[in-house]
Amino acid sequence: MELKKNPEKDLNRKSNLYFVVGLLLVLTLSFVALEWKSYDVNYEFDISLNQTDENIDEEVPIFELETTPPASKPIIPTEIEIAEDEDPIIETTIDATETTQETEILEAADIEVMEEPDEVEVNWITIEEVPIFPGCEKEKDKRACFNEMMQKHIQKNFRYPEMAQELGLEGRVNTQFIINKDGSIGTIRKRGPHELLEKEAERILSKLPKMTPGKQRGTAVKVPFSIPITFKLQ
Structure with a gap:
């Protein structure tokens, strides 16, 4: 009679699994x-060497540095030119500025002061x-006639600036100019x-234009x- 083993009671059934887990x-x-x-927890240092004894007086050594003076430049002797007897000698004469007994003394009454005439400016009126x-x-x-000709001159040469037209600028500009002694136009002042x-x-x-000057x-x-x-826009 052949004996049959129960598969659940077989001990070798899971041996491979147990081997792998154990490995x-x-x-x-x-x-x-x-x-x-692993590390040491306690750190102990000997700081006794860092403390100085107050009773010890240390003398700081003094060092003296010797510096070498710069070498002086050699002095070049001045060249002396020997003039021949035939060469002309140019002598410089210096006149003294000090007065002598022969110097003529001018009095204040003898001195004429030239006064320059001031620029005279007379009002138009x-x-x-x-x-x-x-x-x-x-x-x-x-x-x-002057006022009439001025108005004609302004009307003839008047040009409204294009930029002023685009910006809508208008108003009155007060002007003043100088008619010089020679009839030319001088400084022009304006405010607008x-x-x-x-x-x-x-x-x-x-x-x-150039004018006949006023007198x-x-x-x-x-x-x-x-x-x-x-200046007025239409």
Whole structure:
């Protein structure tokens, strides 16, 4: 009669599994044992060598450094040129600035002081002979003719600046210019609402022709003249 074994009672059935698990466990323990590190917890240092004894006086040694003076440049002797007897000798004469008994002393009354005449500027209203605009020489009322010719000159040379038109700038520019003693146009002053309008007013006045200068007591003088220039958009 053949005996049959119960499969559940067989001890060799799971032997391979147990072998693998045991092998992994042994390898893990071996790895941990090899990689294990330990450190000392307490750190003790001997600091007695860092403390100085106050009773010990130390003398700081003094070092003296010897410096070598720089080498002096050799002195080159001055070359002496020997002049021949035939060479002409140029002598320099220095006149003394000190006075002697023969020096003539000038008195204050003998000295003439030249006074330069100051630049006279006479107002347009009070001047005796007003400047004459070209074309007004034969007119009786030269002031009225001057004003009329000024208006014609402004209308002829007037140009409204394009930039001022785009910006909508308008207003009155007060101007003043000087008619010099030779009839030329001198300093031009202007004041208005914008720089563009001021520049245009200055350009118009700079084109004024040369005039006959104004006179005060028969002498040509500077005469200021003021006139407003109005800029208005239509």
